[in-house]
Amino acid sequence: MLRASWVPVQLAEGLSIWLHPSGAAFLPEHAALLVADAHLGKAASFRRLGVPVPSGSTATTLEALGDALASLGGTPLHHLVFLGDLLHAARGRSPELSRVVGQALTAWRARRPGLCVHLVRGNHDRAAGDPPPEWDMALQAEPWPMGPWALCHEPQLVAGAYTLAGHLHPCIGLRGGARERLRLPCFWFGDPAHHAIGVLPAFGDFTGMHPIQRRAGDRVWAVADQAVRELPEALR
Template sequence: MTASENGQYIWTHELATLHLLKEKAIYLAKENTLLLADTHFGKAAHFRKAGIPVPENIHLEDFARIHQLLGSTGASNVIFLGDLFHSDANESWYTLLEFIELHPNIRFQLVLGNHDILPGNIYENSPLEMHSSGLKLGNLLLSHEPQPSLGMDTLNICGHIHPGIVIKKNSKQRIRLPAFYYKNNSLIMPAFGQFTGLFSMDVKSAESIMVTTPERVIPIKLNNKVG
């Protein structure tokens, strides 16, 4: 389990070796695949429709980060682990399609999440490959929500919860950081989208926790040992 020069953290599990990226993504080197969870594209427009002023460029920055990750990893496959799009169709959906079309050599797949509620024909007419339930990838089970009752021969990678960890800087200051949270053979990814909240997780019950900062991924607990 080692950190690398570009701020990623190479996390070795019995069933897989994962590159945990500071951009809140996972790179699977063997499969040349990039995993992203909870982008929630379209959420800004959804809020604006409700009269809440939120700038659209927050999503454009997320697209730019994906583009940068495709360049830095050389990934040929992107799998979104649910909540790709936040709600009803709006102009952000067409921005997403344009982004996909700008990368014709990349395979884009979506494991449906609870916010992926667009009509079926919209998905069918998109370049996305759809998976209504978990997607098996060797020893990995990719899903939106954590899967119960997993066998020891399966590592579940999922999203949905938007895990965060509260860290005390001193007696008066606390910060919350997005985190990769591992427990019971499930690795829960931090939400990729910037326009998402954080759910504070219990550090004591976790087996491993790796927090993300703009500079790097930092392990604060590994195999039940606090670092």
């Protein structure tokens, strides 16, 4: 049963997708939950370089992922797909990175043995190396077809398919007054007839955001206050 926190969206005939305030998306026709740009271990990588950032981002991200999965309730779920950049930096480059990320994700994965988990390799994954066997992840090259969708890390046009990707960490700026401006993470979907690419917000707890350049015909859903809301085209 679809819970209130999920927002069902029909992009076109045969293109149904649900959006979640965490930044996750769900393809009901394929029982697949998608997340992009988790960047696990990013905070640990920065601390290794001497940057004083808080710890706990990996645990927070995995907790959010567990909440997104649980929020589906009894809705069938067969696949969890990471749309690239699961890891931020090379595994084992530092003892802290290996311990914090490796142990946390190994434990998280062990609690969900029946879930098929896939990783569509992104640019950070190619640098970090493949996940260890105990994470039990199927590795996919982009574009990975799933019905009418093409699952990618980097946004790209794929003939005969609608692309779902990450990589950009999209956000949209909203003006609240002469000197007030707010940036919100967003789901960004191009017109299926002219620019068949949709971009998910970054899922990771410790990631940056980059403003989008909204085009005529684009549809944008901003994430704020644990809700997903479509923004009218007039806000372009």
